[in-house]
Each structure stands twice: as structure tokens, then as C-alpha cells.
Amino acid sequence: MMLAALALPLAGVAVLAALASAAVSLAASRWPRVLSWLSFPLLGVCALAALASGIDALWFGGAHQAVLPLGLPWLPWEVSVDPLTGVFLLILGAVLLAVAVYGPGYAREFRNGRDSLAALGVFTALFVLGMLGVLLAADAFLFMVAWELMSLASYFLVAFQHEQAEHRHAAFLYLLMAHVAGLAILLAFGVLAAASGSFSFAAMRAVHPDAFWAAVAFTLALLGFGTKAGLAPLHVWLPEAHPAAPSHISALMSAVMLKVALYGFLRVVFDLLGPPQWGFGVTLVLVGGATAVMGVLFALQQTDLKRLLAYSSIENLGIIFLALGLAQIFQAAGHPALAALALVAALYQALNHALLKGLLFLGAGAVLHGAHERSLDHLGGLLRRMPRTGWFFLIGCLGMAAVPPFNGFVSEWLTFQAALQAWQLHDSLLRILVPLAAAALALTAALGAAVFVRAFGTAFLGRARSRQARHAHEVGRGMLAGQALLVLGIAIAALLPGPVLGLLARAATQLTGAAVTGDGWLWLTPISPRVASYAPLPILAVLLVVGALGVALLRPRRRAAIRRAVPWDCGFAPPTPRMQYSAAGFAQPQRRVFAPLYALHEQVTPGRYELAVGDRAWRQLYLPLGALTDRVADRARRMQAGHVRRYLAWSLITLLVLLWIVS
């Protein structure tokens, strides 16, 4: 029982370590070594503490609460650690640990640049601190403070290399969307606080708003957290901000921050808002499905590696929200066991996505570091020059493509298992809708596989498409170790799904009241053995045996000397790297099939083909909105003439009128 009480102190250690990291980073502008020798190791300590705290909370269950002597006098900050927090502490700890190992090597590149190392260190630590605060907060006040800290710190990280105009643009867009999201979340908490009369989560949990206000709070929460999580059509900041930030920050943002938004949504909608409603679930399924399909289609068309990964994050968050919608529907229909299954699927997907996307962003950073290039059109053949990074990246790609026995398969399979139980629902509309969502999920999975085949194939196979790619070099030991740590996590999530599911199930049980059993460590049987079972270890064994047999059979008997020769060129011009299948060419079939969904600008001139794939959300939603804002601002500007005396006159007139009204 002693160990059970450790979750909260460990989380406290994590918070203190993040604070210490922020403090020591201030010295990095004078002594750059501080960043490598103190800031990142302290973040590592923070990560280990968060990891331990998360596992502790999941292992022992139960909620641990404390009231901090901070905050406003009549509104002290409350913190708590329960299994739901534990899942996300686990995610944060795992990814942050890898980033802490990876970071020093990556940040060394900035040492000779003009960018401030102190800013990098301080804001990274504050960013982590904000995320920890959001996870630990047990009242709306601390939650909002931590949330804004997270948003602002990450804004400064996106704007880190602010000499480039597009980075400034991305950072501004991000700040704008983060503000709108923060406002929506604040209002959602306002609705909950009005119903319960208190800012404490415990009080909100006890008293629920009526149906209308619950719907309002749900909509606001979906808008606020959905913006942060990148749900369509609120996703536009994400593909701009992720490539602009330094790669280890992109990894943190994509792998952890999006999950923190997911956590906030789970906390508000599944924990605080009260009884589930099928309308909420349908909304989530539709939004999640649309986001997933949209995200994967755009991921398929990107040529910038980090933008591609960002769109893939949107896709994954779409899948997660789809699973959440299923959970809400099942819970509202009175099937708590199925709801728990869908919720576990969502949490498992969140964990997988964090590990995989963390690995892939670190890999993209390594590519950027080694080849100074992140456009797929200029990469190629990196597997030979950066073999370790290449293999790690391949593991990430296979996981993302949901190929068994990798971990991405486990969570998608669980989501399908939940979706295919829709026949148990009584509402016929839902019985049609849910399988349709499952179909969208299947389409997403297939296209997702294409995305990563294309990404890996163009960047790592074939021949180098540019001089930089030809002279790429393998990255240092620290950066490889960071990726290896995530690969270890992926292996655990992939090969031991039973125990991992057992841990995650506690959070699902906390939210739905029903238990999910993984049924042993070898076989994963979420519903019953007659429905479906999955065992990754035998699959891996079969794959290894078949692979070994294949190698043994195909290998030449005698050890002939390997001779390198020019490939046969059919008697035409000698092949050049430009003759390879290009990234744009690979995605051409999908571009034709789904053409109405893209905003395509194609231009063909003799000997030249230009292609720009734009987001329709820009032209149809954001530009009109921006124009409207401009018009309103112009109206307001007539009064805002800039004449000091005119302002004073307005004040005087206002005062006189008010006095007149009062008396």
C-alpha cells in the first residue's frame, strides 16, 4: 500500500524537475553546455518520474488528491492522480524520456546559430511543465493556467527560428487558434461551474448541467479541445506549426500535446459532463471519421516529411475520436462493457500514436540533421547512408501502417472489434452509421499504409535525389539512443498487448464502470474467444521462421563475390535519380480519385510539371472568416482614429451619458 501512495509525490518530483530545468536553462545563453548537461538531463528526470507516477497510478488504481497552498486565497489549486491521468502521464514520460536523450545531440546544431539556446531550453521545460499541470489539475482554474502555459510556451517554440517568415506565420496561426481554443474551453468550464457552483472537478462531477447546457458544454469542449487535437476543419494550424518547430519539439507536440488535448476532452466529456448521450457519440463518430479520412488523404499528398507526419497525426486523432464516439454511443445505449472496449481502443491508439509519431518525428529530425533536407523530392537512398535511423524509421512506418505484429495493428484491431459489435445496438440508424464509420476506418487504414510506404520508399530507398542526400551522414549516439528507447516502447506495446491493455483498462473502468480483460499475456481476446483473438508473439514467430526459410532457400549456395555493376538501361539514356518514381507520382492515383476533396493547382509546361495541393478548408472557411474579421475591424477603426483628444472626448461623453442615466 506504500507504493500506491507514491503516484502523487512522483508527479510532484516531475513538476519540480521541469521547473528546475526551466531555471537552469536561463544560463544557456552564456554557457551553451548547460543545455546538454543540465536542462535535458533534468527533463529526463522529469520523464522518469512522470513515467513511474503514471505506471503507479495505473497499477494500483484509485485517485490521490491534494490541495496545494498556491493559487488565489479562496481558490486553492487542487491536484489529483487517477488512472486516466496515469495513462497520459505514461505517454508523456515515455516520449519525454526519448526526447531528453535525443535533445542534446539535436540542439548542438543550434549552438552556432543565431537562435537563443536559453529560449529553447526554458520554453521546452515550461511546455513540459504546462502539460504536466494540465494532467494533474483537479480544478478548472489550475487547468486553465496550465493549459495557457502549455499553449504559450509551445508558441515560442514554434516561433523559435523566427528569422524565417513562414515560421512566424505558422506561429501566429498557432497562437490564434490556441487562443480561440482556450476561450472555448474556458466557456465550457464556465457552463460546468455554473451548474455546480464550484471550480473543483469533484464538485462538477457531483452535479451535472441539464440537457441543453450539457450540449452547449459538449460543443464548446469539442471546439476547444478539438482545435488543439487537430480535428477537421480546425486542424489548419497543425501542418504549419509542426514543421516549423525544432524536431524534438515537433515530437513532443505531436506525440504528447495532442494527447493532452485528448485528455482534456476525456476529462470534461466522459468524466465531468455527466450521463453520456448518443447525440454526442454520433457527432464524435462523424467528426472523427471525417478527420481521419481527410488527414490521411492530405498526408498522402505532402512532399515535406514533417508536414506529412503532421497530417498523419490529424488522421490518428480522428481515429481516436471516432473510437471515443463509439464509446459514448455504447455507453448511452447501455453497453458499458463495449464502451469500455472502445475507450481502451482509443487509449491504446493514443499510446501507440505517441510512441510511433514520437519516433517518426525524431527520425525526421535525424534526417534533417544528417541530410539537411526534409522534402521527399530531394531525399532518397538514405537507408545506405543512415542505416540505423533508416531501420528505426521503418519500424515507425510499419507501426503507423498498422501491419501485424506491430503495435498500430493492435489498437486499430481493437477499434474494429468495438465497431463490429454495433449489431447489439437497438437504434437502426446507429446500426447503419457505425459500420459505415468502420468502413471509413478501413479506408483510412489502407491509405495510411500507402502514406508510409510512400514516405519510407521515397526517402530511404532508391537513389539520392540531391547532393545533400548523397552526402548525408548518420547521426550521433544520443540521437540514435533516443529513437531506440521509443522502439523499445513500441516493442512492448506490440508484443505484450495483454498486460498493456490490462493497465489501460483501469482508466476505461474508471470512466465507464465496466471492466475489460485482455485475457492473459499471450492471447488478446477482448470480447470472447468465439469472436476474435489476436496473439502477436506467435505471428512474430511465424514471420521469423518464414523469413529465415526464405533467406535460407534463396541464398546462393556458394559464396560468390558480390559484384557491383551499372544497371541495365534498356539501351536508352543512362538512368538518373530523376527517373525514379517521385513522391508526387506515387500519390497520383489517389489524387485523381479524390480530386474533388483537394484544392489542386496543376500546371504543365513543356518539360515541367508544377503541383500544389492546398487545403479546401482555407478557401471555404478561413479566408471568408478572415475577410469578415477585416471588415468588422475596418468599421471599428473609424472610431479608432488614433487622435488622443478624440478618445478623450469619447470618454468624457461616455461619462456624461452614464452620469445622466444614473441620476
Place this chain on the structure above:
Amino acid sequence: MNLAALPLLDQAVLVLAAMALFSAFALLAQSRLLSAIHVFAWQGALVAAVAALTGAASGDVNLYISAAITFVLKVLLIPWMLHRLVRRLALERQADPLPYPALTLLAGAAIVVFADWVAAPVAQFEHSATRNVIAISLAIVLLGMLTMVVRRQALAQVLGFMAIENGLFLAAVASTHGMPLVVELGVAFDVLVAMVLFGVFFLQIKDSIDTLDIDRLSQLASSVEQDEDTEPPR
């Protein structure tokens, strides 16, 4: 309302307050800066005297201290600082005539009537002297604002601002026999800090654009910068 029936001290307070109101009008119309500063100093002295007399009437020691602080700040220190500022900026001879002096003064008179009307229900059941002083202090506040609206000279605006503060102080003294001493000290300190800031600020403005005519300061920061492109990024 029979003013002659009031105690002598109250009558004296009323007279002094009326003189303070007159000084507010003088401040509104005085186009020479140095003279305006002198008028402001006189106004401060009148307000301090009101505070001291009210203290004598009520036997409150705090009011004496308030009066002393006001005297030191508003009669000595701030006018002296303004004087120095005028010298340093070489503004002694600069006149800042009102565009429509008659109209402005009429507006000021209308404001006084308005203030009297507004203050009528405020202290209906109170002492009639207090009621009048409240009306006067409200009028001084509004006249101070009017000064800020009609004057183009930045220094004259500072005088208007300080006059508003005088009006507020007068209202506090008349209605509640002075604010708590802590608040009083805080406000006095604020005014002083504001004065220092104004001084620094004006020197900078004068340095950079060579005038203190605030109508020249009409360009909004955002209208100078070009709007960021609203095109989709890619």
C-alpha cells in the same frame, strides 16, 4: 438653502471650493503654459486649504496630514517639476489658444450645471455644504476632462489630468472626511510617479518628433505596418 445660516467654517469651505472651481475654468481657458501651471498650483493650494478647514471642522488629524501632503505635492513639487520641464523643452513662450474659446467656456458652464443636477440626489439628506462641495468636485473632474479634450499641448493635458485628481480629492474630503491615510498616501505617490513618467515621456516625444502637439500623434501603430499576407501559406 440658506448659506448664511451655516457655521462659519462650512461657509469658508464653500468659498474655497468655489474658488477651486473658478481655477478649473481658468485652467481651461489659459493659453500660456506657465500661467496655467500657476493656476494649477493655486488650485492645489485651495484644495489643501479645504482639507485643512474640514479637518478643523471635524477634528480629524488625518485630514491635516492629507492637506500637508497635498500642499507639498500639488503646490510645490509638481508645479516645480512642470516648470523645469517647460524650461527644458523651451516652451515658455508657446501659446496654445483654444479654437473656440466662447463655446468651450459655455460647455464648461453647462458641465457645472449638469454636475449640480447630478449631485442633487447624491447627498440629499446630508449637510447642504457637503452637497455643494460634491457638486463642485464633480464639476472640477469633468472640467479637467474637458481641458484634456480641448487642449492640444501635451503639458496642458497633464494639467487637466492633475486637475481631475484634485477634483477627486476634494470629493473624498467633502463626502467622507478624507480617504484612509494609506489610500491617500498611495494616491499621492501615484500622482508623483505619473508626473515623473510624463516628464520622461515628453522629453522622448520631443526628441523624436520635435513637437508636443498631440494631434500629430495620430498614426496608429498597426496602420504603419503592412498587414500580414492573408493568403493560404501553400
